[in-house]
Amino acid sequence: MxxxxxxxxxxxxxxxxxxxxxxxxxxxxxxxxxxxxxxxxxxxxxxxxxxxxxxxxxxxxxxxxxxxxxxxxxxxxxxxxxxxxxxxxxxxxxxxxxxxxxxxxxxxxxxxxxxxxxxxxxxxxxxxxxxxxxxxxxWPVDAGEMPRWIHQRLRAADLNAEPEAIQILAERVEGNLLAASQEIEKLKLLSQDNLITAEMMNDAVASSARYDVFGLIDRALAGDAENAIKTLHGLRAEGIEAPVVLWALAREIRSLLEIGEKLEQGQPLARLVRIQKRQPLVQAALARLRPRQLEGLLLRARAVDSAIKGGRDQDPWTGLLELTLNLSGKRSI
Structure with a gap:
């Protein structure tokens, strides 16, 4: 059987x-x-x-x-x-x-x-x-099924969560079921009335580091180049590895390309970006970055990946600095 x-x-x-x-x-x-x-x-x-x-x-x-x-x-x-x-x-x-x-x-x-x-x-x-x-x-739980899987796990733990809270956890754990399960166990201890709000979820699953990669992405999307660069320097100072930062930046660039394409097809932004607070950030980034520019950023991300692996004579963090500036809408020097 x-x-x-x-x-x-x-x-x-x-x-x-x-x-x-x-x-x-x-x-x-x-x-x-x-x-x-x-x-x-x-x-x-x-x-x-x-x-x-x-x-x-x-x-x-x-x-x-x-x-x-x-x-x-x-x-x-x-x-x-x-x-x-x-x-x-x-x-x-x-x-x-x-x-x-x-x-x-x-x-x-x-x-x-x-x-x-x-x-x-x-x-x-x-x-x-x-x-x-x-x-x-x-079978693995794919990205589309992840929110439903998290919802079921929360219910099994006698927790109720706002839809946006579930979406935040789904995006943060990036398909890692073990990480999701550990976060839910933590939420059981933090919850006072078994209700998990988006704000509580965001605080609970944030990086323990003062500077986190998700903060870097949000600042870059908002066009806040100065604070995005400060965050990047903070990540490096706190020992975050370059591949982790590159993964976050490249993932967001690919996501912007996909969202932009679907918006051209007439799909609403609210369906493509489920976390309400991120919708204006994505909208602002797409307003200043054309598809060709985003494709160019992906090529730069591949160059940074090559530098990390020793294939290019370049400091990976310099490449990450340029990539962050470009995503923020600024030209690198």
Whole structure:
């Protein structure tokens, strides 16, 4: 049986199966699926757990040996195998198929894998495990789904949030589910009445540094070159790495190009920029920067990236200074 993480709880409530395969590249969701399976196994009397790491040169005989070795104090056992490469090879394929035949009421296999491609999903070993168990395929949460995912997490934490607050968190964590989850845990401690406002969210997820990259972007978009440069110097002084600043600037330039294109197609700004306070900033930037200028800024960003990687004889921070000035609507010297 193949299911997604949302279906796992219902599947576990119906009873355990001998084999669970958790596959995916999203660490938080993979970890939560494994935690749910382990908890359900403990409730059903699986008091022993053996953890194996199937890395390079792994002895697959250990997997089969673990099936026959049970402690004196345990009647049921979970064997958890983590296979970071996702490909067991011929020996591993054979061992997994043999283990599948042994797994049952007293022996449970939890196999943790990265995302599987089509050929792996059609392999003999996956089919053997699939026939006797459940395959949970974990997919990343894309940018469009992120606000809904955050909203669900907030509700699960007994928190209500303004739509703008959710959008702020979605933009700040940039698809990092673990970071989003940690911020929500922090919000649980900060909230007084279980309501998260946009202002509270903005304060909660701001960088702990006095100068933060989001402040740099907002000042540049507003055309406030003087304070944008002060912020850039502050970031450097506080040890923020150049690639982090470049990522923020390049991301915003790409976003401006995309928003400008959609505005030309007649789409409203309010739909394209969900955070109300940022709408005038974006509008001001697009009023002074034409698409050709933004494309030129992207080329400059690539040059800064090359300098960071040692491909150009230039101080990356000088390139970031020029990029910040240009985004602010000023010419560099």
């Amino acid at each position: 193949r299911i997604n993480p949302r279906q796992l709880s219902q599947s576990l409530n119906k009873g355990l199966v001998p084999i669970y395969v958790v596959s995916g590249d999203e660490p938080l969701l993979v970890q939560e699926c494994c935690d749910s399976i382990r908890a359900a196994a403990r409730k059903c009397g699986f008091s022993e757990r053996e953890l194996l790491h199937g890395e390079h040169n792994f002895d697959w005989g250990q997997l089969l040996a673990s099936a026959g070795s049970m402690s004196l104090f345990a009647e049921k056992k979970v064997v958890e195998l983590r296979l970071p490469g996702g490909k067991p090879g011929d020996k591993g394929s054979k061992a997994l198929q043999e283990f599948a035949a042994l797994a049952g009421d007293d022996l449970l296999l939890l196999l943790v894998l990265p995302k599987l491609d089509r050929s792996q999903l059609n392999s003999k070993w996956i089919k053997a495990l699939d026939q006797k168990g459940v395959l949970i395929q974990v």
